[in-house]
Amino acid sequence: MSSRAWWTILILCVLMVGAVALRMLIGGGGLAWPDDPTIKALRLDRTLAGLIVGAGVGLSGVLLQALLRNPLASPDILGLASGAGLGVMLSFYLGFAAGYGAMPLLGRIGPAIVGSTATLGLVYLLSRRRGIVEPVAMVLVGVIVAILAGAGTQLLRHLMPDRGLEASRWLVGALPDDLPAWQLWTGAGVTAACLVVAVMLGRQMDAASLSDDEALSLGVHVRRLRTLLFVMSGVLAAITVVIAGPIGFVGLVCPHVVRLAAGPAHRPLVVGSALAGGTLVVLADVLIRAIPTTAGRIPLGVLTTIIGGPVFIVLLRRELADASRRSG
Numbered sequence: 001m002s003s004r005a006w007w008t009i010l011i012l013c014v015l016m017v018g019a020v021a022l023r024m025l026i027g028g029g030g031l032a033w034p035d036d037p038t039i040k041a042l043r044l045d046r047t048l049a050g051l052i053v054g055a056g057v058g059l060s061g062v063l064l065q066a067l068l069r070n071p072l073a074s075p076d077i078l079g080l081a082s083g084a085g086l087g088v089m090l091s092f093y094l095g096f097a098a099g100y101g102a103m104p105l106l107g108r109i110g111p112a113i114v115g116s117t118a119t120l121g122l123v124y125l126l127s128r129r130r131g132i133v134e135p136v137a138m139v140l141v142g143v144i145v146a147i148l149a150g151a152g153t154q155l156l157r158h159l160m161p162d163r164g165l166e167a168s169r170w171l172v173g174a175l176p177d178d179l180p181a182w183q184l185w186t187g188a189g190v191t192a193a194c195l196v197v198a199v200m201l202g203r204q205m206d207a208a209s210l211s212d213d214e215a216l217s218l219g220v221h222v223r224r225l226r227t228l229l230f231v232m233s234g235v236l237a238a239i240t241v242v243i244a245g246p247i248g249f250v251g252l253v254c255p256h257v258v259r260l261a262a263g264p265a266h267r268p269l270v271v272g273s274a275l276a277g278g279t280l281v282v283l284a285d286v287l288i289r290a291i292p293t294t295a296g297r298i299p300l301g302v303l304t305t306i307i308g309g310p311v312f313i314v315l316l317r318r319e320l321a322d323a324s325r326r327s328g
Helices: 003-025 037-068 080-097 105-127 135-159 181-200 202-208 212-217 222-244 250-262 266-290 300-327
Strands: none
Touching (some): 003 250, 003 266, 037 250, 037 266, 080 135, 080 222, 105 135, 105 222, 181 202, 181 222, 181 266, 202 266, 250 266, 266 300
16 A cells, blocks of 8 residues: 555544544533443443444445446445335334334344345446446436335334334434444444455455456456445445444545545555544534534434535536536
């Protein structure tokens, strides 16, 4: 890696450590290290959940952009998060219909993975035209599919006996306060495994970003690479949705920021995006704790959307301008 990439990763590590320390300090009474072991454990679990979710979403965004050669790709924009949410809500609904109540985490991961990967495949197929996928067209198809999946999620929620009160907590994106340790480490293990594999595939992703012919000439098995990226991006989107619900725009913003700082090489890009995603989600959770409200905490997904929405508009305008120049 270049010195520029090393410095970027080092700075992101420092920022992540600072964000974790700040999150451990902040509470209802201001900045103070918790003396109560229970409070300390709750803050630590929530902080770790934020790191896992943020890293997973950031990494999923990088993998999707490499898979689709689309700078606007991210789990929320292409509908993966909504598809995973629909799968989880379907598991809630079937559990209540069968009289078992809400399914445990492992019972939701399967439906979430099916929902996210099926959504990605559907978006890809619908946005193809004469074998070519335009980035802006894919975004539009993804938004429509996400809306339909969101409508299906809301329909299932209202069909449930309790109107989906137990499931509605994470529909707007929220870090859990009471995530069991085994669930936390399951998410950490899956995210870490995907990160290691993504780093190993870094050079192949660099070659595949050129063209299929050039990648094949460099010895890259393009179909196998795309299958791996497809599966990993879907699994990461599913895991993060199961833990915290849909978290908007983290998977779009973080890869772009890291790419500007570290360059386009994928090895530092995947590591930096995971670090940046975890840092951003933890800092957003700090802001949630710091902002006084009278109607409960601001949902994490709402705050990340407020932060990332303007960035998406800028990137979309840039992509439209590039498309106009290419066609002109």
